[in-house]
Amino acid sequence: MLTPPDVALAPLLPILLVLAGAVSSTVLGFHLPRRTLTAINLVLLLLSAAAMALLWSGPGELPATAFGGSLRADNAAVLLGLTIVAGSMMALLVSLDTAYRARLSFPEFDAMLMYAVTGTLLIAFSGDLIVMLIGLEVMSLASYVLATLQDSRRAEESGLKYFLLGSVGSAVLIYGLALVYGATGSLSYGGIAAATAGLTPGNLGLLVGGALLLLAGFGFKVALAPFHQWTPDVYSGAPTTVSLFLSTVVKVAAFAGMLRVFGGALQNAPFWASALQLLIAATLIVGNAASLFQTNFKRMLAYSAVAHTGFLAMALLGTPGLGGAALGYYLLVYTLMTGAALAIVAALQRTEAGMNISDLRGLYHRHPGYAVALAACLASLAGLPPFAGFFGKYLAFQAAFQNGYVWLSILAVLASVAALVYYLRPAMLLFMPDRTPAREYPHGQRPATNLTVALGVAAITVLGLLPNLWYGWLADPAIWELLAGR
Amino acid sequence: MTLAVFFPFLMAALAAWLGPRLGRRTGYVAAAAFLPALLLIPDLLRMPGATPALEVTRWVPTLDLDLAFRGDGFSLLFAVLIGVIGTLASLYSVAYLSDRERFGRFYSYLLLFGGSMLGLVLTDNLVALFGFWEMTSVTSFLLIGLWHTRSAARDGAVKAFLVSALGGLALLAAVALIALGGGSTSLSALDVAALRESAYFAPALLLTLLAAFTKSAQLPFHLWLPTAMEAPTPVSAFLHSATMVKAGVVLVAKFGLLFGSSALWSGIIVPVGLATLVWGSWLALRQTDLKALLAYSTVSQLGLLMSLYGLADAEGRFAATVHLLNHAAFKAALFFVVGIIDHETGTREIPLLGGLRRALPVTFAVALLASLSMAGLPPLGGFISKELFYETMLHQGPLFLAVAVAGSALTFAYSFRLMRVFWGSPRAPAGATPHEAPLGLTVPAAGLALTALAFGLLPGTAETLTRTASAALNFADYGGYLKLWHGVTPALLATVLTWLIGAALVWRAATVEALGRRLTPRVNANTVYYALTQTVNVFSSWLIARTQGLPLPDQLRIMLAAAALMAGYAVWRAPQVFPPIGTPPLGVLPVAALLVAGAVGVLLSRGRLTAVIVTGLTGFGSAAAFLAFRAPDLALTQLLVEAVTVILFLLAFRYLPGVRDLPRTRGRYAFDVLVAGLAGVGATLLVLASLRFQAPPISPYYLEYSYKGGGGKNVVNVILVDFRGFDTLGEVLVVGMVALAVLSLVRLGKPGRPRRAPDDAAELAADLAARRRP
Incomplete structure (x- = not known):
């Protein structure tokens, strides 16, 4: 019996809007100045967010799907999608001010960024492994180009590294995907989840092999140690605006994919959790220890992004209901605080290499607003109340701890004590008396960057004091228990 | 109560704004911020009888997190204490701070601390308790590092913060465990019996203790408190003697009701507390800096309080609460006195000072009262609480009493040492002309000293205050004990003994000092701390050097x-299971050979062009394989893709230098061979393991429905545009992007012409300048 093709445009609309931005940037780039294109893209991102908000399904409603469940616009997708849109808008806003200085001010930048966002949204909305993979590749290819776009040797080197290592990561991931398909005979998350229950030993071997190779591939995308090697090189080599995009949106999307695959499809599959636990432990140690002695602020933020990957991934070890909500909350907070911190770097740096930590000395006396905002971001990254970073960490630790990962939680706690040192050092320098001549770019304070920073800092403060503004939407465990669909 | 907690936060914002405008007068605003806390006094005085009020503000209901404040007697007592000392410290600092101080920053930090501390003692929610606890650590860090131009201040701030952050996170873990075991995050609604039964009980207990010991500077975490004395003196008086450091004590007092039933609880706290008492007072005796002396004295007094609350019986709690009040009064007064001395003479070194009683008569009187109370002499409050302490320890056994006597004798000796600066010939550093401090400095100190006196002369006042906490801390049926004269009791004999030993210590001060120098251990908490941080540093730099x-x-x-x-x-x-392979079709063998040859050929090729062409072999080999398995369309796609890939490669290679063999060490070479071999073997095995149909084949479905449903005779086309049209859309995207990438590759500069190194801003600028020149 043939069913009519299941094509629904409403669940696809948020993605199509972003794609429209990408295509229009590609086509109109010949005729319009880039700033106009960026404005169009910002509007389209807002519309996409609105379209997502409309897709919110209340209690009892079935989430909208399309293409036979290949595309799932469930609440998890909406929440992760909104986080992605928030990060993308931050990157675009910052690029309005800095792209010209970074010699990125051409339409391809916008086009590539919007293509990448299309890919990230596809991951968040994916209902089967193929869609997820396509999204992942769209995102990755676009990010490789983004990292290389700037006409500089640093950017080229970082982009090439990213590309070569990334393609190995993708290859591993695809191999794992093929094995998972081989073991379960299904590509859709729901099908895989259903098939994992009753597997013959032969198929179980394949499934475990596939799951671990998938984990290795995703480990590369989210920068879990020892697959994190590219992160500091790429983040510090790429233009800061691109680093902002890579460290927020791309990471959120990769985590969304992990959540779909491991929290949804493979949630009952054995053994991946113990391997993930080891990777997280390595990430926590490497990320935090290597951050301690960095001299370059941008590179330190890159390592801090690695460390945060460890904290974020702990949420994946929780039960889906608790862990998903924790990850959802932490991802938004992480996006906001990292985005705001990198926006400040982008505004103040003299070259795209970022600035040295020692150059931050006395920033308070030169740019009081930025100094206070940066201090707030650093405090939030360190996980200090009353900023939102605290709740993110709290929820992630709680998720892992309640699911029995006691030693990992203890390690994470010790790692966060060590993390205090490298976040506090720049924060203290900011308010030191000002004896050295200013080493930052003097004309960096521009309205769009200021708006981004102000919104980011306001959001992490408000979400720290009233976490329920966001967590209230995430808290329903049913959202995260049905990641794979029924 | 909610107002009492949040009013200081509001006023902190106001103080930050008013600071530059009002200057030092911001201090009066700060003092006003503690008014709502002082307004809790009527509630407090109603206390042991009245039911504790509970004020709940919803915060994060989904996490069972509320801002709940519960005014039981003990919490209110401590809140009022914070209010009183906070007000006094604010007023004192008005006269104390130098004109160049940034008043806005100082007072807003102070008020942020005040609010956090009030929240800490009043909150009924465990998670909020942690939040406030951590905020006191942060504000303490900010206040210690206030004069951050000094490296000692920075070091002290970081050390204090790291130690208390460790404790804070331990508290977070403890709180999480308690909430899990007790079934609630509300302290008053915990199911204590269930908690005792649960497996979380012992870990939660130990973590709570870690938190309390770090915050209250118990051995071996006492290292942070002396270096925290880099903070301005009013801060030291407020945070590091009267309130914040007592947070650990408060935690032990409150949680003693949960954990007290366990032998582990008193078994750990009491020895640690007593050891801290003796060791802290021994170190205090050896200090020459007045403030360091007071710091170690605080450490030792906190040990005393800890050991009393740790007993977890009514007697201990009662004695501890009395001493808590006494200590707050005399220690804050002494800090204020040291502040005055520092203010007037410019130094805090005991050897440089002497005979100050003539120049500073009022300060002298205050110091005398306060230090007599600290030494435990009648008729002051300290005497009464010491008697109680002895009596409590006597009930535990003679050994406990002996340790208590030793600690108190040392306390007696260092109290005397502190007072030495007032006797003898007048001495002060050159240039300093000490004269009596302004009223703003002496009045707060005098108020506290008189309180200490009142607690002694009129024990009823202390009794009434202590009694307010009786219901909260469960010592209602105990009391009526506060008197100066109990008759000749064992405790009194012990006190006399204490005086004798103390007097001997004072008399033979030189011998004691020589002994002290010889007894200095080579390893102490500080060396451990620095060794630890050093180890982390070494590990970190090793890691960076090796991996970055x-x-x-x-x-x-x-x-x-x-x-x-x-x-x-x-x-x-999960070992793989290998299905039988059967007989492979012979036609595939040449194809396989082609594929393998391609892979090996790349390794052997010298030039880049050869490598590309040989790589092509694998691609065309795959196409051949598709042909062999009768999939001509796939083969065609593969051929096209392969051709495009080769062209792309060639385009890109225009810009690359020639092939160079990277130098490889023998170890790397072996490693590479190993990884490549393992990968090959592993991949082969996995392929072999998956050589079977896991599910019914899907092709019949497509064969049937492509025509029926899709209306197309080419099944592959129908699959691409109909069945999996959505995937195709994605693929089109990929192709579009690849096209853009190709375009940018093509448009990149021409080969041969060196491109400008773009990060060279100098070069760019020179270029521009050259162009502008006519």
């Missing part, structure tokens, strides 16, 4: 080895 900025091949090695390890783990945990 690795060349690409090494990064690849690590990545592949890790992926191989994970695959190996998978095979180990």
Whole structure:
């Protein structure tokens, strides 16, 4: 019996809007100045967010799907999608001010960024492994180009590294995907989840092999140690605006994919959790220890992004209901605080290499607003109340701890004590008396960057004091228990 | 209560704004911020009888997190204490701070601390308790580091913060465990019996103790308190003697009702507390800096309080609460006195000072009262609480009493040492002309000293205050004990003994000092702390040196080895099952040979062009394989893709230098061979393991419905545009992007012309300048 093709445009609309931005940037780039294109893209991102908000399904409603469940616009997708849109808008806003200085001010930048966002949204909305993979590749290819776009040797080197290592990561991931398909005979998350229950030993071997190779591939995308090697090189080599995009949106999307695959499809599959636990432990140690002695602020933020990957991934070890909500909350907070911190770097740096930590000395006396905002971001990254970073960490630790990962939680706690040192050092320098001549770019304070920073800092403060503004939407465990669909 | 907690936060914002405008007068605003806390006094005085009020503000209901404040007697008592000392410290600092101080910053930090501390003692919610606890650590860090131009201040601030952050996170873990075991995050609604039964009980207990010991500077975490004395003196008086450091004591007092039933609880706290008492007072005796002396004295007094609350019986709680009040009064007064001395003479070194009683008569009187109370002499409050302490320890056994006497004798001796600066010939550093401090400094100190006196002369006042906490801390049926004269009791005899030993210590001060120098242990908490931080530093720099900025091949090695390890783990945990292969069709063999030849050929090729062409072999080999399996359309696609890939490669190669063999050490070479071999073997085995149909084949479905449903005779086309049209859309996207990438490759500069190194801003500028020149 043939069913009519299941094509629904409403669940696809948020993605199509972003794609429209990408295509229009590609086509109109010949005729319009880039700033106009960026404005169009910002509007389209807002519309996409609105379209997502409309897709919110209340209690009892079935989430909208399309293409036979290949595309799932469930609440998890909406929440992760909104986080992605928030990060993308931050990157675009910052690029309005800095792209010209970074010699990125051409339409391809916008086009590539919007293509990448299309890919990230596809991951968040994916209902089967193929869609997820396509999204992942769209995102990755676009990010490789983004990292290389700037006409500089640093950017080229970082982009090439990213590309070569990334393609190995993708290859591993695809191999794992093929094995998972081989073991379960299904590509859709729901099908895989259903098939994992009753597997013959032969198929179980394949499934475990596939799951671990998938984990290795995703480990590369989210920068879990020892697959994190590219992160500091790429983040510090790429233009800061691109680093902002890579460290927020791309990471959120990769985590969304992990959540779909491991929290949804493979949630009952054995053994991946113990391997993930080891990777997280390595990430926590490497990320935090290597951050301690960095001299370059941008590179330190890159390592801090690695460390945060460890904290974020702990949420994946929780039960889906608790862990998903924790990850959802932490991802938004992480996006906001990292985005705001990198926006400040982008505004103040003299070259795209970022600035040295020692150059931050006395920033308070030169740019009081930025100094206070940066201090707030650093405090939030360190996980200090009353900023939102605290709740993110709290929820992630709680998720892992309640699911029995006691030693990992203890390690994470010790790692966060060590993390205090490298976040506090720049924060203290900011308010030191000002004896050295200013080493930052003097004309960096521009309205769009200021708006981004102000919104980011306001959001992490408000979400720290009233976490329920966001967590209230995430808290329903049913959202995260049905990641794979029924 | 909610207002009492949040009013200081509001006023902190106001103070930050008013600071530059009002200057030092911001202090009066700060003092006003503690008014709502002082307004809790009527509630307090109603206390042991009245039911505790509970004020709940919803905060994060989904996490069972509320801002609940519960005014039981003990919490209110401590809140009022914070209010009183906070007000006094604010007023004192008005006269104390130098004109160049940033008043806005100082007072807003102070008020942020005040609010957090009030929240800490009043909150009924465990998670909020942690939040306030951590905020006191942060504000303490800010206040210690206030004069951050001094490296000692920075070091002290960081040390204090790290130690208390460790404790804070331990508290977070403890709180999480308690909430899990007790079934509630509300302190008053906990199911204590269930908690005692649960497996979380012992870990939660130990973590709570870690938190309390770090915050209250118990051995071996006492290291942070003396260096925290870099803070301005009013801060030291407020945070580091009267309130914040007592947070650990408060925690032990409150949680003693949960954990007290366990032998582990008193078994750990009492020895640690007593050891801290003796060791702290021994170190205090050896200080020459007045403030350091007071710091170690605080450490030792906190040990005393800890050991009393740790007993977890009514007697201990009662005695501890009395002493808590006494200590707050005399210690804050002494800090204020030291502040005055520092203010007037410019130094705090005991050897440089002498005979100050003539120049500073009022200060002298205050110091005398306060230090007599600290030494435990009648008729002051300290005497009464010491008697109680002895009596409590006597009930525990003679050994406990002996330790208590030793600690108190040392306390007696250092109290005397503190007073030495007032006797003898007048001495002060050159240039300083000490004269009596302004009223703003002396009045707060005098008020506290008179309180200490009142607690002694009129024990009823102390009794009434202590009694307010009786219901909260469960010592209602105990009391009526506060008197100066109990008759000749064992406790009194012990006190006399204490005086004798103390007097001997004072008399033979030189011998004691010589002994002290010889007894200095080589390893102490500080050396351990620095060794630990040093180890982390060394590890970190080693890690950076070894892993940062690795060349690409090494990064690849690590990545592949890790992926191989994970695959190996998978095979180990879930062994593969190999279905029989059967007989492979012979026609495939040449194709396989082609594929293998391609892979090996790349390795052997010298030039880049050869490598590309040989890589092509694998691609065309795959196409051939598709042909052999009768999939001509796939073969065609593969051929096209392969052709495009080769062209792209050739385009890109225009810009690359010639092939160079990277130098490889023998070890790397062996490693590469190993990884490559393992990857090959592993991949082959996995392929062999998956050589069977796991599910019914899907092709019949498509064969049937392509025409019926899709109306197309070419099944592949129908699959592409109909059945999996959505995937095709994605693929089109990929192709579009590849096209853009190709375009940018083509448009990149022409080969041969060196491109400008773009990060060279100088070069760019020179270029521009050259162009502008006519």
